[in-house]
Amino acid sequence: MENIIINGNNLTLEEVIKVSRKNYKIQLEEEAKGKILDSRKIIDDIVEKEKVVYGVTTGFGKFSEVSITQDDCKTLQRNLIISHACGFGPNFSKEVVRAIMLLRINALAKGYSGIRLETLNTLIEMLNKGVHPVIPEKGSLGASGDLAPLAHMVLPMLGEGEAEYNGEILPGKVAMEKAGIATVDLVAKEGLALINGTPVMTGVGAISLYDAVSLLKTADIACALSAEALRGIKDAYDLRLHVVRPHAGQINTAKNLLNLTEGSTFVTRQGEVRVQDAYTLRCAPQVHGASKDAINYVKERVEIEINSVTDNPIVTREGDVISGGNFHGQPMALSFDFLGIAVSELANISERRLERLINYQLNDLPPFLVKHGGLNSGFMITQYAAAALVSENKVLAHPASVDSIPSSANQEDHVSMGTIAARKSGEILKHAQRVLATEILAACQAIDFREGFTLGKGTKEAYDCVRKHIKFIENDIVMYKELDKCTELVASGELVKAVEEKVEVLY
Structure with a gap:
């Protein structure tokens, strides 16, 4: 397993997943080290000459008008971290925390933030040795970046807060000691460089985005x-x-459906059995395709963001320190709202196909896909559960980015709520995985009621993958266990992988 080289410029979505989900280690590029050192020299000069620069020799937010002396710069940075660690709620998963750490490291590696190399190396060492700060999910407005959750990320670097190490939640100082990593005393600008930016919303959303690409293939x-x-x-x-x-997504969906059903004797031509199908089958290229186009748009935005400088102020190569708004999460907020809407539509249309599969009034199959109906309920309540998830998705799909609450005495008077958008998209995705898994299981059950037909080149691989783990349901059984198995096939990517061994599935 080779280390992933970090320079701030060419990190990919796939590499984010390797580090966050597969525990790849990272290594800072040598050229990046020089840029970091040059940036730090500029900050040291500002402190030495006591120039007035936001976040370096001033307070934060509305306190930007308060000057800070050279002697107080260290206290300022520590106070920033401990006062901003105000998160609430369940903690982010290990893979999300690793993504957050990676994206903050990658942004700092660009050399525009004025952090010391040794401080950045501490964060890299934590990631590589598996010291994962405990970060509550809630508390970010998405501008000035992800302040509260990122403050929780930094606490263990100071010997504060909590961190997970070797599967155990420990006080931050203890976790760092057990891993053999020295804690740090932050100096001018470093606290702000570590917590001002968008790596939380982007890390959360990037993982959902990666899984959404697989879901696009699953939907087809x-x-x-x-x-x-x-x-x-x-x-x-x-x-x-x-x-x-x-539209590219529409064309790719049509190609997928033709390729997946190639050689099938189940599918028909217009007029053979009926003249037209319902929209959920007939308009699948248009509906799935629109979600493909939307998700590919989000992918473009995320790939820009994961290689961007999003803290404030930035230290230019010319020696200027510019205070601006790169921390504002609006580009990600809109993108992750879009992601959630696109994924929810995949679940919407899937649930309607599920209804068409189990409703005997809409097909020529046994009611609720069971042989002895009445005594057995078959797939009846699977549609209830799927409908509940689809309905919940409709609530979650309401955009977070259209909301804003002023903060910091109205100095920060428009915020993105991008981290909420990212978290919602992840929840919508999990629901959609379950709905599509339910449709897939029902479709395989329905296929088994028909005899004398041949499945297509790709659908046979999908059917065989399901049947390797889940048998035909003859009589009522504990249904959630079978649904859980199929959901795991979807969420893990095993189903898509099985199909792609025979047929390319475009997105």
């Missing part, structure tokens, strides 16, 4: 299985129809 696989089970009309996926409305 689910639709193709339902099309097989319902003997859907493949003419609606004819590329001649889609190239005249050339």
